[in-house]
Amino acid sequence: MAAHALYLGLISGTSVDGIDAAIVQFDDDHGLCRAAMRFGRTYPWEAALQARLVALGQQAGALTLDDLGELDTRIADGFADAACRALADAGLAASEVAAIGSHGQTLRHRPLGRGGDGRDGFTLQLGDPSRIAERTGILTVADFRRRDVAAGGHGAPLLPALHAALLHADGEDRAVLNLGGIGNLTLLPGDGAAVRGFDTGPANGLMDAWCQRHTGAAFDRDGALAAGGRVDAALLERLRADPWFALPPPKSTGRDQFHLDWVGAALRGDEAVADVQATLLALSALTIADALRAAQPGTARLIACGGGVHNAALTRALADALPGVTVESSAAHGLDPDYVEAMGFAWLARRTLLGLPGNLPSVTGAAGPRILGGIYPA
Template identity: 40%
Template structure:
């Protein structure tokens, strides 16, 4: 067995997900998973740290606290799965993205900051840690994101002969186009998914997320607001492209809001923003896929899935990844477990057609226990 643990906390900052996998060259087998919610006080400090001028001292203290939570979820997963730390080849820790600034036409130097303390984490759990997965792709002129399309290709490409698409509804949504016959893989971020929905309901309802989109359904879609939101240049920019909280945040949203909008109307319009931006992204795919597989936390928002299906350019099957053997909430953490395996096995894991990097590259760095 080749056991890896993937750790992931996305832009929604709701929890750290840990997934234990047995990874082989042709297969990833899910074994067990565990999640630990990010406490409110830490979540608030993480949100406050999402700025480019965070001091080195503040970063180090916050990284240590974040690593402590990563250690907690890892050790709890091992206990739950009844697996010893000695049996684990490595833990692959994505870290918490604080700022993502990919290269642009005006700025050729891109960077991405993932909060992490791999040395401290490795010392606490007694397992090697693989981390910093985005840096090499950025150094090669790529976006450093999204990285999951390569994993989507690995686990989903053979599920159908016809082309399919995979949409990850995390804090930011990304899409992967997979054509098993031609080997074509395309992927890019489409815009906000859970990030704005979660921030808005937390501000106005004190809830971390909109369960099944129930609050959004109480609101009225504001087409004029939707039109202005969709006018943001990100949505009309062709791939490769990626984004995050540094762009799509409450300050960005508030710049479009006035007193005439009820909070639930804004929530309803944000659902449509996610659905429309995903549907509009089909213009950059080689052809319309026959099937759309949905994963990530947003896959549990039935109203959002309904709106995505309604907005697509033509009727296609929309199903969550559980129908293909992988629970929606586990896909990203599994992806980073696989990226850790790729690092150890010297397997390039970026896709230049996705990120825009100048060449394939092995991603990550490793610290030993």
């Protein structure tokens, strides 16, 4: 395997706002030292499919087996289209890419199962990797989460090992925050102690869904809707009282738990749209801050990535909730915040092909390190 081969990472997050594609070059055979993104871009979903995925994430409707099979194919085609467009836009041939790492689209994530004991735990990402390999002509690695869940883990978050490789600093306690639909933290102790990580709860997902339902916009640009409202303190406390927030790590969650019906159950019914948006923003910022203070109280620097970095109101709220902590974008460390996750799945594909584990048991709670994903030759 060439030491400087290119890998293409693909992911669509819980907000379903597009398919992120990142073409990445790693500098050694383990991909642990440095990663250089050669190209990154977000490609739109086909509108009707995106609407269907958003509705499913908000608990709307059931799926027949035929529906499930059709979605698996249509999602794969969306991912394959994004990969082919990324190659064309980057001026690269398929033969120049060693592998695609495809996360797929999460439909459900219940690693503890319905009973909460993990015996029936599962995670479901759609996007047939055989179809992606066939369409692109590139070996594809996919289905990264299920092996960790099979080993008793949460299958998430999976990127703390990459965060540690790229962003750890001796002598400074750091945390990496991914602000996707769901927020997740990676804890990087400056003394070399074990890396930890876990989901914190909603980040952008609830705000996006509320904004779309009431304004038609896919997201709250710059937090403008939230900035026009006032935090409803009573509503905020009802939402923060959800028992999930008090669970100890390891833990993970998704839109199947934090969705608009969950919000609706806490509403009186007469709240202003902007006030609810402001409250959801405060919920994201405060639950992230609560989790960070509890898990690593000495954190000096919080490095944020993901789409929420562009929400100025959210980043201000985070800084206000974490006095004494430097809150900054991963861009300050040479990593485009929009594509860190996609880079991560390129990295995981490389790990799989090298026969190296991709999970961290200290993060996911799995029984041990595991080689993740399946390999689908071109």
